[in-house]
Amino acid sequence: MKRKLKLATLSLVTVMLTGVIAGCSSSKTDGNSGATATPASSTSNATKDPYEIAIAMPAFGAVPKDTQAVQDEISKITKAKINATVKIIPISIGAWAQQKNLMTSGREKLDLSFEFGAGYSSSVATGTLVAIDNLLDKYGDGIKKQIDPAYLSSVKIEGKTYGVPVYKDYTTGVPGVLMRKDLVDKYKINIASIKTIDDLDQVYKTIKENEPNIAPLGAGLSMPSDVYVWYDKLGDRLGVLPEYDNGLKVVNLFETKEYENYLNKVHSWAKAGYINKDAATTQANASDLLKADKAFSYFIGLRPGNLESEIRANGKELVYAPLMSNIYSTTTNTQGGLWTISVNSTNPERVMMLMNLMYTDKDLANLFIYGIEGKHYVKASENSIDYPAGIDSKTVGYSIQSWIYANPSIAYLMKSDLQDMWKLTAEANQKAIKSKALGFTFNSEPVKNEVIALKNVTDQYAKGLESGTLDPADKLPDFRAKLKAAGIDKVIAEKQKQLDAWAAANKK
Incomplete structure (x- = not known):
């Protein structure tokens, strides 16, 4: 380890789930200034014949009832620009992976698809995605102008690009703690005095002492350990890169003193009753607990616009205390979500033209994200919108999660959003410290049996330890021993071998 970290000054960064989710690229000075793209003259022959582009998109909840109407409006634009229409295929998030696999294996019509970062490398390994480097060179000029080359190249696998990352904050965010403002004010808590977790x-x-029915710290599906991170997890935490550098030397996270210190801290909190007792078993997010008046605070890696969205989601005023200043970019951050071309596509060239429009055309962005002006939203100002009278987020006929769209930074903002969110996001991407392993993707295939065995061990121990429920003095030695027996050393050796090869190929 390059330097010894004291618990009070451990770096804190967020790990992406979900990441993930508002942001844009560092190549931009203002996310809302993207120009509408028009097809280059060199594409005239390629657009001679009409083509329908089938787009798979995850649906979080019921499929919006006005999807067909929005699809028709999108097709008017794409027909005029690239002689193509679109067919949106919403797939329930619960059936997403299975349905995508069935479509691909059954050779069903599928051209363009959102890809969750967690499944990206396996989709490449199974041959379901098209390598798009040549297509980007020919038809993706707008994409290249929008996304910083460091972030665009970070999604390469074995030297080839199979997807374009969603425009977002490509960083870990600023780690810290969100707290209920009413209780902060009530007990005169000095936010400025909170600098470390010891504070x-x-x-x-x-x-x-004063609110016995409220857990001071909420934990559950989202854990403090999702933020309390001082390393590049290199995909799965089975071999990590301390402090995002460490001379590209991979280490066993679970053997480090820093990890042990963290476990001791949260266990002391759990013993004192500071963490909800069901933290290791609840299916609720920490934010759900706060919203239900069962928690006072939760950890978060804050990105531009997050505070406003968290306040909206919780229905409570929140205040935030940062616990570190540095922000980092890792492969996990950039690969949170991507847009990819399916091997089932019979016209990848036209699909790439549409992808380029999705990253550059404001009208398409607003249609995909918000729907039809006047029907699903109304202008509140030049660059912000609101729901029409009598309509809200629950009754509107069309909406999607904006973070899955290719480039939400060129769309309108809701009037309740932070209005300079994209400018701040661009600045964050630019100043982020890039992990020395940015762009490295671990292929677990050579050690897949060990990875499965190790997952069983981490499922048994990690959440109990990292929520403070289990005593590390008692259970950490068992955890470490079982990881050894399951083959963690072999996995780390394989990861080191691949990282060395990647570093040599990329002159790192």
Whole structure:
């Protein structure tokens, strides 16, 4: 380890789930200034014949009832620009992976698809995605102008590009803690005095003594350990890169003193009653607990616009205390979500033209994300919108999660959003410290049996330890021993071998 970290000054960064999710690229000075793209003259022959582009998109909840109407409006634009119409195929998030696999294996009509970062490398390995480097060179000029080359190249696998990352904040965010403002004010908690997690001891003691029915720190599906990270996890935490550099030397996270210190800290909080007792088993997110008046705070890697969206989601005023200043970019951050071309496509060239429009055309962005003006939204100002009178987020006929769209930064913002969110996001991407392994993707195939065995071990121990439920003095030695027996050393050796080869090929 390059330097020894004391618990009070451990770096804190967020790990992407979900990441993920508002942001844009560092190549931009203002995310809302993207120009509408027009097809280059060199594409005239390629667009001679009409083509329908089938687009698979995840649906979080019921399929919007006005999807067909929005699809028709999108097709008017794409027909005029690239002689193509679109067919949107919403797939329930619960059936996403299975349905995508069935479509691909059955050779069903599928051209363009959102790809979750967690499945990207396996989709490449199974041959379901088209390598798009040549297509980007020919038809993706707008994409290349929008996305910083460092981030665009970071999604390469074995030297080839199979997807374009969604425009977003490509960083870990600024790690810190979100707290209920009403209780902060009530007990006169000095936010400015909170600099490290050790400073939270007294804060949580105050809440525990005065609000016995509220857990000072909420944990569940989202854990403090998702933010309390001082390393590039290199995909799966089975071999990590300390402090995002470490001379590209991969280490066993679970054997480090820093990890042990973290476990001791959260266990002390759990013993004091500062964490909800069901943290290791609940299916609720920490934010759900706060919203239900069961928690005072939760950890978050804050990105531009997150505070406003968290306040909206929770229905409560929140305040934020940062716990570090540095932000980092890793492969995990850039690969949170991508747009990819399916091997089933019979016209990848036309699909790439549409992808280029999705990253550059404001009208398409607003249609895909918000629907039809006047029907699903109305202008609130030059660059912001609101729901029409009598309509809200629950009753509107069309909406999608904006973070899955190719480039949400060129669309309108809701009037309740942070209005300079994309400018701040661009600045964050630009100043982020890039992990020395940015662009490295681990292929677990050579050690797949060990990875499966190790997952069983981490499922047994990690959440209990990292939520403070289990005593590390008792269970950490068992956890480490079982990881050894399951083959973690072999996985780390394979990861090191691949990282060395990647570094040599990329002159790192």
